[in-house]
Amino acid sequence: MPVPSILFPADPLNPRRPDPHFAWEARILRELGGEHHLVDHDALLAGQAEEAIRRVPRGIGPLWYRGWMLPSARYAEFTAALTARGGNPLTSAPGYAAAHELPGWYSVFEGATPSSVWIPSDGSAAPGPEELAAAVARLGGSGPAIVKDYVKSRKHEWLEACYVPELADLAAVGRVVGRFVELQGEFLAGGVVLRRYEEFERAAGEAGCTDGAPDCTGGGSDGADGRAVEARVWWLDGRPIMVGPHPDDPRQQVEPDLTGVPALVRRLGCRFVTTDLASRADGSGWRVVEVGDGQVSDLPRGIDAAGLLTSLITA
Ligand SMILES: Nc1ncnc2c1ncn2[C@@H]1O[C@H](COP(=O)(O)OP(=O)(O)OP(=O)(O)O)[C@@H](O)[C@H]1O
Ligand SMILES: [Mg+2]
DSSP: OOOOEEEEEEETTEEEEEOTTTHHHHHHHHHTTOOEEEEOHHHHHTTOHHHHTTTSOTTOEEEEEOSSOOOHHHHHHHHHHHHHTTEEESSOHHHHHHHHSHHHHHHHHBTTBOOEEEEEOOSSSOOOHHHHHHHHHHTTSOSOEEEEESSOBOGGGHHHHTEESOTTOHHHHHHHHHHHHHHHGGGOOSEEEEEEOOOBOBOTTOTTOOSOOSSTTOSSOOOOTTSBOEEEEEEETTEEEEEEEOTTSTTOOOOOOOTTHHHHHHHHTOSEEEEEEEEBTTSSOEEEEEEEEGGGSOOOTTSOOHHHHHHHHTO
């Protein structure tokens, strides 16, 4: 059976080398005897998928990707171009969208993840007051919440564009959502998501933080103090192949309780995904904060990735 190769983004300054962010993964892969090829991320983003994959040999067979996030539509073009060249992307375009975008995975993880509602939007204008009021009502109408799009939050602008202290204050919801949409601009992915805020265990040193901010300054600090402690669990074919820290806090050791999660991951039906897990502050258990496509989930640099990469190339 042919062995999967891995595609990495090329260094924009030196297209024959992997992008510096992924070079260490590519090096480990080589040491393991794996094969990698390079793709042009900027061309993928520009909708020029055939151009982007011109260095991938024809008839290459099974393929994983490890690279920067792509919008689901760009990923679909990427896989179509690879298939036309004789490649066999092991994550299909629908599979990528299901793991990458919250509305794709939410129904499977409902109950294990904070309650969420969403309003589709192309980002050209923020949702109007009536749409927001209806969404707030669907979410229960009161209590704290967070705002994000189908893929990303603006957690570093917590008070301005992420955290809503009280959903019943519709004017405040409108302000935070409006600022979020403005800051995301053309990069808004899919639409606006509102999620009920849950109190998670924080990293040591945040005592006295009362506004729920992952960093207590609320002013864009990237400090780890106070942010929910999360574990990133990497899954292949429904089995956890690595449990590591979230890339925001790579030194944090976290041992999540995975009870019940494998069944959800299997039900999602995507071969290679990540789940970020946080423990509720009241000790009532672990929650799935986010699901992601494993191909575009960030891997903290320097972590022992040999097992993960071995699993991928022997999949
Ligand atoms: N429902 C919630 N309740 C409490 N805190 C939350 C909730 N959702 C998100 N957070 C906090 O905000 C942070 C960012 O949220 P999330 O992970 O969904 O966004 P992101 O921008 O996609 O982050 P990532 O860097 O993991 O891709 C989380 O790490 C967590 O600390
Ligand atoms: Mg996250």
